Amino acid sequence: METNPVQPPAAPGAGAAGDRTGTLDEALDRLHVRGPEFVGWLSNHGPMAVEALVRHGRADTVHRWLDRYSERLEEMPEVHTPITPENWFAALGDPRRIADWAVHFERETAERPWRAVLAEWWPRLLPGIAGGATHPVIRVGHAVRTLLTGEETAPRVRELAHALGYWAARHQPLPPVRALAPVRSAAGALAAVPAVPDQSAGIGHRLGQLIAFPAWPGGAGTRDIGPDEAHALLRELVTASVHRYATHGHGEPVMLVHAATAPNAVLRTLPALPRELWAASLSAAWAASAAVTAAYTPAEGRPYAPEAAVPTPEEVFERAAAHGDDHTIKFTDTALDVGDARALAAAVRSIELNAPFLQG
Template sequence: MSYAAHDLALDALRRAAPEQRNGAPNHAPMVVEALAALGREDAVRKWIERAAPRLAESPQAESALGPDWQPRLGDYARLGEWQNLFRRELEALAWRGVLERWLPRLVPGSMAAGTHGIIRCAHAARALENAVTPPRLTELAAALAYCAARYRAIEGTPVLAGPLTLEAASAQLPLLEPGTDRRGPPPKVVERLNERPDFAWAVSRLAQPSDPLSALGELAEIGARLYLRDADHHPPVLLHAVTGPAAVHSLAEQVSPALRSTLFAYMWQAVAAWAAAFSSGLSNEQWEPTDETWDEIIDLAVASGDDHAIKLTEACRRMEGLRASASFRAAASDWVHRVVDTRDWSSERLVAAGIRTRLSDGKRAVAMG
């Protein structure tokens, strides 16, 4: 991977808030890192220029949270104080030590901002694995702060002590009723699962995997299949059932084996929630492999400029290298072509087609993220 333009981009983004002006997550640091991983840093500057008008300025704070941080989880008004806390932590400890300390505290809230907090942490950690630089440490602090400030847990600790394989457990998840109102931010829809005791029970039916890294690869493949089956209904939501496990796989490579099991358990819970809330269930349907090459898909994703097209393509290509499955390339190709084929559609038409999700204020429509 070449990160020649990566740090310059992070410097340009250092004052950007973790959420855009319209309230959607700010994907810019994640996209910049994904472009570096794809070997397409040539596209970074142009992408940042296009994204800049959507970005908001991050709130600043003079103080940092102290030992009483726990009641502040989920308090977005304290974002600046969270950022200062993690900057201080990263000055005192090596970055992997900070992850080892804080991920067990933060990963139960992985549904924060639709799993984007934990995904952003993974992109930041992979950049630090390449080289430790001040902009990359600042980015990890910002990513961890976003996890903390938007912390939202799904009820029920995912204690995996059941008899089922990942395939079987995924196929047996209880689904929200077809007539459920799924308008508004997807994490709000997921909250309805807290009223369903059968959901927590179904999550716990999974057996603890002997190899969490391998299980995360299998979970990403299941996510790709969930996406493909319901790509005509909720594609921007379900693609996170791929990018989430792919990101946590990258993150898990940087931490202890014991923490890997915890990361897997909560990512399984998050993917199960996406599936239960937005999919029609996992099937054994076989997907036709695309004849497009990865280079063709990457070129199209970069040309589209779409945040998710770039991130999903990077995640699917990487996971296919770890777990051979036609579903990964098919999912990446499907989303990229949906973005390109609908680029001239109105917001209303995109919402009606499920390609965008309307914000809760009912006034604006933005891609889920």
Template structure:
């Protein structure tokens, strides 16, 4: 098989995914993971498998059409664009605005201009606005001259972040006395049903400012070097992920992939934006903990447990993630591998291994989608008396 390099694999994937909208699924609230998963797969060194992965991904779940622009947004008029933050019906307008910005200035300049404006809405698309932006930035930084496809992908990533902009209550500030581990341990957890269902989690996210410990927690974290704090967050929340096998397998993945994604972007941002970036990540982490967990479980024992565990090597975990095929598993494994290389911690391997076991594979998901489609078709045929193709 011909070896496909990183940039060639990414550009081929972006071309294959170009006709897909920002979201997928019948409810329309699941982010398009295609560009992120393909880029992560290429970053793992499996560029030769990206094209086939993309084709499987496209058929796993129906995607919405790309959004069409409605009314042009004016980047020079703050009242124009600020009023459109969080308006998903303006997604096409946001993409068009970002494309114009990128046509007029280097991508680094556009990124540094819009990153601080979008930071307060980091929860956008369940953090996928930020994460998709980071994957786009890594692909751009890897080449001396970006392709039109890569620039379009950054425009879409930033546009999606702006269109799904979601502000959390309170303002985070690195002014406390605690490190990440002690701040996590000090956060009260709410009793409730197990597992926490997505509707329950959504309600909790809407009432965070009434939950004990949340507003106080926003100011508990001690100041420090941004890179160090991101490492503290990724390793701590890798352990949190392993500890909570009672909750849905996917949501807490983002407590590792989000800070790992922000780390990818920091080198291309002015130094004065670094602290605010870490503060925004911390706020999202508090929100996830209160929305999805009800107690600490085995969080405090994760370092020892991961150290004592017989875990596969990262080479094997990487290969298994490719075979597994799920976009969350691929992205999570790549993030854990990258973070472990920067600051080795057995919790990263434990978390990647846990995700492989807990999240259904792309083949299983595809089979389930096919069965659901067939069931829907049979139901429609029974109710209307007409045949529909499956």
């Protein structure tokens, strides 16, 4: 098994690794008694948003934000039947087993190193990356980033367990698609993704209409890709997805953030994975980003000019934190990973497009 030389980039602000307040662990403890969904299927973004707030130096806002956000959350569902080596495959993709899966991964990560658990289950879960509108893999990415850059506390390991459990319960493979003409760049490939014909219903209905994606180097079966190239291509995909939001985010401002945050979650996870899994991870990330793009992309882009005085990354995140919307916070966190002027403009655009979360 190859060693992994890639380390996640440092983020502006105090960061989870430098959090001396204990705020992140306190917030995760509060959230782990809640389920990963509410009102039937809406995703609980609390763990992801509080991780981003702490990482970017806004631990002081976390508990107040969480007080208000928790008003919408529901208790963790009841457990039913334990997940075992004999029945796990049958339980994959069954949302009624959310609590069973959470308990399973809590036990797994208590008995073995979390990296070993992740390496075993990542290839099992990867084909279902679109499940839960990609929220489970995004939650895994936040959890892994925290463990890679900070102390491996019990709440942080438990967060990974709950994130993996959510992914297993919402595991949903995409329909088979045919390959269109090859496209050289990730930006060009996203621009060439055909929109689904009926964009009048929820994501499940939209994903069911997928028929074809452009053949981009990250696509399945295009050619052999080594781990280092897979890493570079995944960074290219995240950058292109963030940039595209500035001109196309108006198509569906909430859902289109996932075209960037889902592949970025995979990118954040790569350093914790065996290198032989990186190429398959790239392929799945491309499928997720292309699927969300197809499901929600508008018919035409709209030119978006950055502000004359380009704000700093810290200023942009301050705006996102004050705005308070969970998707906006997460997208801005991903945009700051890209870090260039177009990415910052895309983050500002998300702040403009999405409704603020009023904390009272």
